[in-house]
Amino acid sequence: MWTYQHQSFIVHQLPVLRDNYIYIIQDRHSSVACVVDPALAAPVIKACSQLKITPTHILNTHHHWDHTDGNEELVQTYQCEVVANQDDASRIPHISQPIAVNSALTLGHLNIQSIEVYGHTLGHIAFVIDDALFCGDTLFGGGCGRLFEGSFAQMWSSLQKLAELPNETRFYCAHEYTLPNLRFARDMDKDNAALKQRIKRDTQTRMKQQPTIPSTIGLEKKTNPFLRPLNPRFVDKYNQENNTTFNALQVFTHLRERKNTW
Ligand code: ZN
Ligand code: FE
Numbered sequence: 001m002w003t004y005q006h007q008s009f010i011v012h013q014l015p016v017l018r019d020n021y022i023y024i025i026q027d028r029h030s031s032v033a034c035v036v037d038p039a040l041a042a043p044v045i046k047a048c049s050q051l052k053i054t055p056t057h058i059l060n061t062h063h064h065w066d067h068t069d070g071n072e073e074l075v076q077t078y079q080c081e082v083v084a085n086q087d088d089a090s091r092i093p094h095i096s097q098p099i100a101v102n103s104a105l106t107l108g109h110l111n112i113q114s115i116e117v118y119g120h121t122l123g124h125i126a127f128v129i130d131d132a133l134f135c136g137d138t139l140f141g142g143g144c145g146r147l148f149e150g151s152f153a154q155m156w157s158s159l160q161k162l163a164e165l166p167n168e169t170r171f172y173c174a175h176e177y178t179l180p181n182l183r184f185a186r187d188m189d190k191d192n193a194a195l196k197q198r199i200k201r202d203t204q205t206r207m208k209q210q211p212t213i214p215s216t217i218g219l220e221k222k223t224n225p226f227l228r229p230l231n232p233r234f235v236d237k238y239n240q241e242n243n244t245t246f247n248a249l250q251v252f253t254h255l256r257e258r259k260n261t262w
Contacts, residue, residue: 001047002211004170006132008109011172012051013211016043019176020066021213023134024053025110032056032108035080036127036134037174038070045077057107060084061136062124063091067174083107085114088123101125117162119155120145126162133171133217135162141178141202141215142185144226144256152253156229159252163227167218178202178212184262185225188255189234194222225255 004011012024016039023036024047034057038044048055055078060068062085071082071093083105086098099105101116113128117138124145126135137145138155139162147155162171182199189195198219202212221227228234229248238244238251246254 001050004214006130006170008130009132011132011214012047013172013213014043014047015176015211016040017066021172021174021176021211022070023172024048024051024055025059025129025132025134026051026053027108027110030108032110034059034083034107034110035070035074036172037061037067037136038074039066039068041070041073041077044070044074054078055080057097058082059112059127059134060092060095061126061134061138061174062121063088064121064137067136068093085123085125088121091123099125115161117158119147119150119158122149122154124150124158128165128169131166131169132214133162133165133169134173135171136174138162138173139171139220139224139226140173140175140181141212141220142198142224143177143181143259144224146260147256152256153249155256156249156252159226160230163217163221163230165217167216167221169217170214171217171220172214176211176213178215179206182223184259185223187262188225188238188258189223189228192223194219198223226252229255 002013010026014022020039025034033053075094081097083097084092105112115126120137229251
């Protein structure tokens, strides 16, 4: 388990299953504690007893089992509320506090903003709390989620919304996919110095069996191939290399399709 300090809350990061992360957000000024995307209940219960935390809420970014399977047992154990997208309520087990997309919610002293980030699924939301972003399977370290339900245009617009957050925003995604993502990035974005540096650093991090997450929005904009189309110079270069005349969305689409078969 790893711990990150923010001004008004603490984030505890639990690695579970093959490559999932569950987060526990602990409000410093109240007894509120939110569990984000519990794939499982047992590791959360164990961590909470060590930390002497009683979860008050679950925040689900989307309905996939590896983000919600822990809901049932956590609700039974702690009688906690389940906060998720009201438009996806039928797919979120034990949802009790449905919220609208792009709305605000205050729990204890946590001011939580929900952002619609459809694409991976139609119903996926991200949570922003101050300078922390919990984005489920939308933005990953060096990558982005697969499109199971949404269109390329939807995913591109979702990623753009996340890219508009301040550069120093730390983002906590739900999987440790960074290194394989960066290997693809290296092939798509040759002679990107920031990317090379990141590959070196993140490779060392993983060798020490430490997480590469959280990353920051600023670093992703410089090194994540799925955000790089925001930079017109990248789009120009991509078009030159591939003999195409794509706009940013088309470059994103092309990259996302190539990644599926890469
Ligand atoms: Zn998912
Ligand atoms: Fe997932």
